[in-house]
Amino acid sequence: MNKPPGKPFVVLKFGGTSVSSPGAWRRIASRIRACQEEGLQPLVVQSALTGITNQLDKLLQQALRENCEAPLGEIRERHEALAREMQISLPHRCDEILQDIGRLLAGVRLVGEVSPRVAARVLSAGELLASLVGVEYLRCREGLDCAWLDAREILRSESREHDDEHGDYLAALCGYQPDEQLRTRLAAAGEVGLTQGFIAANERGETVVLGRGGSDTSSAYMASLLGAVRLEIWSDVPGMFTADPRAVPSARLLRRLDYSEAQELSTMGGKVLHPRSITPLRDQRIPLHLGCTERPEVEGTVISAASDAAPRVKAVSSKSNVTLVSMQTAGMWHHVGFLAEAFECFRRHGFSIDLVSTSETNVTVSLDASDGRVRTAALQRLTRDLDRICKVELIHDCAAVSLIGRNIRAILHRLGPVLELFEEHRIHLLTQAASDLNFSVVVDEDQSERLVQKLHGIVIAANEGDDFLGPTWQQVFETRARPHGIDSWWRRKREQLLALAPEDTALYVYDLESLDAQITRLLAMGSVDRHLFAMKANWQPDVLRRVYEAGLGFECVSAAEVRHVRELFPDLDPKRILFTPNFTPAEEYRAGFEAGINLTLDSLTPLEKWPQLFAGQEIFVRLDMGKGRGHHQHVRTAGVHSKFGVPLFEMDRLAELSAQAGVSIVGLHSHAGSGVLSVDHWPEMAVQMAEVAAAFPAVRVLDLGGGLGVPEKPGAQGLDLDEIDARLGAVREQFPDYELWLEPGRFLVAAAGVLLARVTQVKGKGRTRFVGINTGMNSLIRPMLYGAWHEIVNLSRLDAPATEFAHVVGPICESGDTLGRDRLLPECEIGDVMLIGNVGAYGRVMSSHYNMREPAGETVLR
Ligand code: LLP
Numbered sequence: 115m116n117k118p119p120g121k122p123f124v125v126l127k128f129g130g131t132s133v134s135s136p137g138a139w140r141r142i143a144s145r146i147r148a149c150q151e152e153g154l155q156p157l158v159v160q161s162a163l164t165g166i167t168n169q170l171d172k173l174l175q176q177a178l179r180e181n182c183e184a185p186l187g188e189i190r191e192r193h194e195a196l197a198r199e200m201q202i203s204l205p206h207r208c209d210e211i212l213q214d215i216g217r218l219l220a221g222v223r224l225v226g227e228v229s230p231r232v233a234a235r236v237l238s239a240g241e242l243l244a245s246l247v248g249v250e251y252l253r254c255r256e257g258l259d260c261a262w263l264d265a266r267e268i269l270r271s272e273s274r275e276h277d278d279e280h281g282d283y284l285a286a287l288c289g290y291q292p293d294e295q296l297r298t299r300l301a302a303a304g305e306v307g308l309t310q311g312f313i314a315a316n317e318r319g320e321t322v323v324l325g326r327g328g329s330d331t332s333s334a335y336m337a338s339l340l341g342a343v344r345l346e347i348w349s350d351v352p353g354m355f356t357a358d359p360r361a362v363p364s365a366r367l368l369r370r371l372d373y374s375e376a377q378e379l380s381t382m383g384g385k386v387l388h389p390r391s392i393t394p395l396r397d398q399r400i401p402l403h404l405g406c407t408e409r410p411e412v413e414g415t416v417i418s419a420a421s422d423a424a425p426r427v428k429a430v431s432s433k434s435n436v437t438l439v440s441m442q443t444a445g446m447w448h449h450v451g452f453l454a455e456a457f458e459c460f461r462r463h464g465f466s467i468d469l470v471s472t473s474e475t476n477v478t479v480s481l482d483a484s485d486g487r488v489r490t491a492a493l494q495r496l497t498r499d500l501d502r503i504c505k506v507e508l509i510h511d512c513a514a515v516s517l518i519g520r521n522i523r524a525i526l527h528r529l530g531p532v533l534e535l536f537e538e539h540r541i542h543l544l545t546q547a548a549s550d551l552n553f554s555v556v557v558d559e560d561q562s563e564r565l566v567q568k569l570h571g572i573v574i575a576a577n578e579g580d581d582f583l584g585p586t587w588q589q590v591f592e593t594r595a596r597p598h599g600i601d602s603w604w605r606r607k608r609e610q611l612l613a614l615a616p617e618d619t620a621l622y623v624y625d626l627e628s629l630d631a632q633i634t635r636l637l638a639m640g641s642v643d644r645h646l647f648a649m650k651a652n653w654q655p656d657v658l659r660r661v662y663e664a665g666l667g668f669e670c671v672s673a674a675e676v677r678h679v680r681e682l683f684p685d686l687d688p689k690r691i692l693f694t695p696n697f698t699p700a701e702e703y704r705a706g707f708e709a710g711i712n713l714t715l716d717s718l719t720p721l722e723k724w725p726q727l728f729a730g731q732e733i734f735v736r737l738d739m740g741k742g743r744g745h746h747q748h749v750r751t752a753g754v755h756s757k758f759g760v761p762l763f764e765m766d767r768l769a770e771l772s773a774q775a776g777v778s779i780v781g782l783h784s785h786a787g788s789g790v791l792s793v794d795h796w797p798e799m800a801v802q803m804a805e806v807a808a809a810f811p812a813v814r815v816l817d818l819g820g821g822l823g824v825p826e827k828p829g830a831q832g833l834d835l836d837e838i839d840a841r842l843g844a845v846r847e848q849f850p851d852y853e854l855w856l857e858p859g860r861f862l863v864a865a866a867g868v869l870l871a872r873v874t875q876v877k878g879k880g881r882t883r884f885v886g887i888n889t890g891m892n893s894l895i896r897p898m899l900y901g902a903w904h905e906i907v908n909l910s911r912l913d914a915p916a917t918e919f920a921h922v923v924g925p926i927c928e929s930g931d932t933l934g935r936d937r938l939l940p941e942c943e944i945g946d947v948m949l950i951g952n953v954g955a956y957g958r959v960m961s962s963h964y965n966m967r968e969p970a971g972e973t974v975l976r
Contacts, residue, residue: 123157170240178223
């Protein structure tokens with residue numbers, strides 16, 4: 115295109131959180147002015163206020179059942195509140211739009227169905243409303259000459275071959291060839307133009323939308339139509355990171371990517387940018403700048419045609435919700451056209467394939483399940499169709515973990531140690547893209563986070579010092595309040611802790627206030643009749659005393675644990691103890707009955723071998739409900755490979771044996787694993803257990819086990835206990851005959867404990883830095899055993915700027931003796947006190963004397 119007359123355009127796109135507050139609009143205005151000062155003509159493209167599109171989407175479903183006036187009123191109120199806060203009045207056009215939507219929803223109710231055409235019109239309202247408020251503000255409060263532009267007069271959708279009505283109206287694609295007339299028209303409309311993302315019109319002038327995340331694509335189309343000098347996308351993140359910062363806190367902001375790398379990264383799970391938005395930019399070679407509205411001074415990611423000379427891996431991404439289709443056929447070898455036939459089936463049923471791997475007898479492909487279609491009837495139809503030509507197996511709940519960058523082949527040899535992780539766990543599929551931009555493995559979804567961490571540690575850390583790596587997430591948002599969920603009591607009590615830290619040994623310190631707070635949260639659950647503390651997590655006497663005084667029971671797993679609490683608290687009612695041993699000798703059951711404590715059987719063997727021991731007794735039985743849960747394979751305690759519990763297919767035999775032995779089953783117990791962060795787990799299990807209990811008339815208690823997880827990494831969310839409580843309350847109403855018990859360990863004590871250790875030596879090897887401390891896996895084995903992540907800070911220099919990445923290691927003679935990898939720390943000196951957080955559970959209790967090194971001692975803060 116020849117250089118067009120007039121000022122060059124810049125397109126500025128602002129996402130939902132970047133248009134939802136007066137502060138955000140002030141920043142938009144200042145960004146517009148900065149571009150004008152550069153001699154550019156800005157076109158602002160904006161999203162709907164956060165949450166509004168979801169609300170409209172829900173309204174469409176609600177309209178099938180009921181009148182929707184009230185929720186529409188709420189949507190109006192959201193916009194009016196923003197207008198009020200910005201000291202402007204809500205433009206009249208907003209009411210017209212809302213009335214129009216009201217009529218459409220009434221129509222939906224009348225005809226009893228939502229057509230894609232109507233859905234597109236309803237969904238477009240969010241952007242239309244927000245943009246009217248935006249223009250009013252920029253004109254009235256900022257004095258800008260700003261024109262409101264209807265995106266439907268800018269973007270024209272193109273209908274595609276094979277597309278159905280749904281695609282045409284709700285996932286439209288638009289033309290983006292540079293358009294001189296449009297440039298002239300927009301340049302004349304005002305000094306600044308403001309329009310909507312997500313919306314376009316078809317050739318009949320009807321409203322269509324671009325699908326979720328469509329605003330990015332809208333802005334890319336517009337940048338291309340106008341031949342803009344650049345597109346800026348402003349949101350709540352400053353750009354793309356080397357990994358998801360929630361999973362890998364040491365992930366770094368990427369300063370530069372070329373179009374193909376950005377395309378790979380956004381396709382393979384980097385959620386910052388919609389993958390479709392890259393093509394129009396690449397075609398016109400328009401650079402894309404990503405930035406964070408809240409921190410505009412942080413230099414974000416720039417995506418352009420310039421590619422780095424040196425080949426490097428730039429990111430490790432993970433995409434969950436992947437379903438694999440494995441096609442097995444002995445006859446594929448030399449069978450001309452097998453692949454063509456198979457792929458034709460996918461096309462026919464509307465599935466697009468992501469990854470493919472082939473061997474002589476098997477072809478496995480991955481499908482993206484995030485759009486919800488994959489578990490539907492369409493998949494069944496596809497399977498039936500494929501069944502004609504091969505044997506089909508579906509593998510659900512997988513994740514694709516990918517390395518992204520250039521020349522991946524050159525680093526494959528470095529991946530050996532990572533692949534060792536998979537001795538125990540299956541890699542379902544492995545592909546290396548012909549472009550050499552992507553190397554992916556598909557694994558079970560619950561393994562992906564650990565794999566991402568490991569890969570990141572190996573391949574990204576090696577680029578340390580390269581100028582394409584920016585700050586970490588933590589550095590960007592350092593000034594923000596600590597994330598909800600993690601109680602960093604140790605910041606408040608720093609001076610006390612520093613005074614306690616021994617000179618030449620390490621020490622566990624437990625904060626009893628923090629423990630009390632967790633006990634209070636737990637006891638507030640009205641739906642739970644009894645809480646037992648799983649004392650395997652921490653048996654420090656002062657800790658146990660707090661639990662005892664609060665009236666909780668104790669869940670013990672060995673005769674020694676039972677003895678320990680009984681000696682500490684001689685008045686303890688034996689019925690407050692539940693003894694849940696596994697593969698224990700007969701003697702421990704006998705001692706348990708004699709002591710009068712509750713006892714759980716977790717296998718049928720004792721009833722078969724020693725029926726006389728159980729005669730006339732009341733017992734609990736631990737069930738294996740079939741599905742293990744938790745943060746690591748080693749802590750999942752259900753399913754056929756787990757040694758715990760009686761499987762459901764043995765229930766008849768259990769009834770028979772217990773009747774023969776004359777034993778009465780008064781409680782059912784199940785513990786599926788540890789570190790569970792899904793609120794569904796306990797309520798779902800309670801219902802399943804209640805159903806099993808129907809066959810055992812003496813059952814009064816359903817013990818749902820422990821496993822309540824706690825947040826570990828910055829930004830992680832804790833469990834919503836109120837929600838669990840409400841859901842368990844509903845279960846109790848449904849099954850009023852049963853008491854519900856819980857037996858958490860970690861939840862009560864994890865955050866209450868920290869480990870203090872002194873720096874012994876600091877050293878560097880090439881670019882890798884090591885901070886050595888005076889204890890390691892002998893005091894805390896969780897990082898080595900489970901790849902667990904614990905926060906590590908230099909307590910002596912808590913306020914010093916963090917300047918270097920280092921591995922924090924102990925003195926034990928094993929390379930796995932690493933407590934934290936790639937931790938961002940201030941420069942550490944010999945003698946500094948390092949603090950390792952969240953170690954109150956399964957810390958000291960799992961310590962050892964390995965290397966004849968005494969593990970850390972214990973003390974409490976009152
Ligand atoms: N009940 C039973 C029968 C258990 O086996 C366990 C833990 C619990 C309750 C308590 O689970 P919690 O609420 O603490 O998640 N060492 C591993 C955890 C092993 C848990 C063993 N059983 C770790 O450090 O993560």
